[in-house]
Amino acid sequence: xxxxxxxxxxxxxxxxxxxxxxxxxxxxxxxxxxxxxxxxxxxxxxxxxxxxxxxxxxxxxxxxxxxxxxxxxxxxxxxxxxxxxxxxxxxxxxxxxxxxxxxxxxxxxxxxxxxxxxxxxxxxxxxxxxxxxxxxxxxxxxxxxxxx
Numbered sequence: 001x002x003x004x005x006x007x008x009x010x011x012x013x014x015x016x017x018x019x020x021x022x023x024x025x026x027x028x029x030x031x032x033x034x035x036x037x038x039x040x041x042x043x044x045x046x047x048x049x050x051x052x053x054x055x056x057x058x059x060x061x062x063x064x065x066x067x068x069x070x071x072x073x074x075x076x077x078x079x080x081x082x083x084x085x086x087x088x089x090x091x092x093x094x095x096x097x098x099x100x101x102x103x104x105x106x107x108x109x110x111x112x113x114x115x116x117x118x119x120x121x122x123x124x125x126x127x128x129x130x131x132x133x134x135x136x137x138x139x140x141x142x143x144x145x146x147x148x
Contacts, residue, residue, distance in 0.1 A: 003096070014105050019047065022051070055070075058074075074089045086108070
């Protein structure tokens with residue numbers, strides 16, 4: 001959460017927003033924020049921390065673990081039309097990569113802005129070449145990709 005908080009300005013500059021959701025109560029969030037998170041990130045967590053007691057929302061997004069009574073770490077990129085474009089779910093011992101989150105947001109925005117005329121190759125970095133899907137690309141991806 002603190003890694004995301006440290007990049008929150010970049011995320012907002014991309015027109016995206018972050019929501020943190022857990023089964024913890026708002027009181028637990030407040031205590032956690034005051035006792036730990038605000039000491040790890042100057043100014044604390046700048047995005048909402050929402051409470052999902054009982055895991056109803058977590059169940060909907062398939063991240064709620066009823067045996068443990070908590071959510072697995074889920075990250076969802078949802079476009080302006082409310083359509084989930086990407087899902088990443090990690091078990092608790094492994095943290096997320098915020099730079100990859102930023103890259104994915106920019107990649108989905110690139111595809112959306114192109115109205116689907118652009119495809120984003122693996123390992124793409126914003127500003128680098130994209131692919132133009134179509135018959136001319138069939139069996140030529142390696143040639144186009146190598147020339148970048």
